[in-house]
Amino acid sequence: PECFETVPLLTGVDGKTCTFKDGSTHEVDAIILCTGYKHHFPFMEPKLRLTTANRLWCDTLHEGVVWPSNTKLFYIGMQDQWLTFNMFDAQAWYARDIIMGRIELPSEETMGQEWAQWRAAE
Structure with a gap:
């Protein structure tokens, strides 16, 4: 959908503001982490x-x-x-x-x- 976006590595979250590896930031309503088939969530x-x-x-x-x-x-x-x-x-x-x-x-x-x-x- 148009409202979904793939972004660089997430490096920080402060409230609704996400910071990414490239230094960019976005205000978000939700974060969807697609982790594959491993039940391992060190992040x-x-x-x-x-x-x-x-x-x-x-x-x-x-x-x-x-x-x-x-x-x-x-x-x-x-x-x-x-x-x-x-x-x-x-x-x-x-x-x-x-x-x-x-x-x-x-x-x-x-x-x-x-x-x-x-x-x-x-």
């Missing part, structure tokens, strides 16, 4: 960093997508399942609907309880 702050092995579901992510303590952070494609591209599409639609206010998320506490039930069943 994320530890409090926002998902640490998981490739598994059927990821510890702490609500519905496998939403970071409970910062519900504006979405991890798409972290589960190790067959038919992954269909799953990626469904997760992207789910994240879109949360962003657009079509889906209301439960409290962080409720998300944690749901995660604990999955962990107990594993």
